[in-house]
Amino acid sequence: MFDLDLRSRKPIYEQLVDKLKELIVNEVLKPDEQLPSVRTLAQELTINPNTIQKAYRELEIQGFIYSLKGKGSFVNPIAKGMDKEKISQVKQELEKLILEALYLGVTVEELQAMIVETDAKKGAD
Structure with missing residues (x-):
């Protein structure tokens, strides 16, 4: 799954956040x-449970998941259609x-090729 x-310079919790x-x-x-x-994911990945917890907390802050006390963490149904403010923020960052x-x-052609390639990768998953 993950x-x-x-050995990456990118922290493990950030890798988890990105993958999820x-x-x-x-x-x-x-x-x-x-x-x-x-606990289950920490055992499966053989990493510290605090790392998983930090990733889950970050995903919750970003609105991708929600937690129910005593039940666990769940995928937020509105995460797929993120709000307009978030889309606007991503577009501003992308423009920069x-x-x-x-x-x-x-070149513009190289950027266009990257977009097509990224879209093709998304479709292949």
Whole structure:
């Protein structure tokens, strides 16, 4: 389910957050589906339960999951259609990155090819 790079400079909890967001956005994890418990996932991945808890907390803050006391964590049904404010924020960040890439010499054609390639990867999952 998860491929973590323990040698990566990126913290493990961030890798977990990214992977779970990808699974939610691509609807591998369905709305209201229960996520593995912190303890179960920690044993499966052989990492500290606090790391899992931190990732779950971050996903909850971002609105991708919700928690029910004593029941566990679940995929937020509205995560797929994130609110307009979040979409606007992502577009602003993307615009900044595009402008920076253009400034550094990346061509429009290269950016378009990256978008097509990324979309193809999403469809292959």
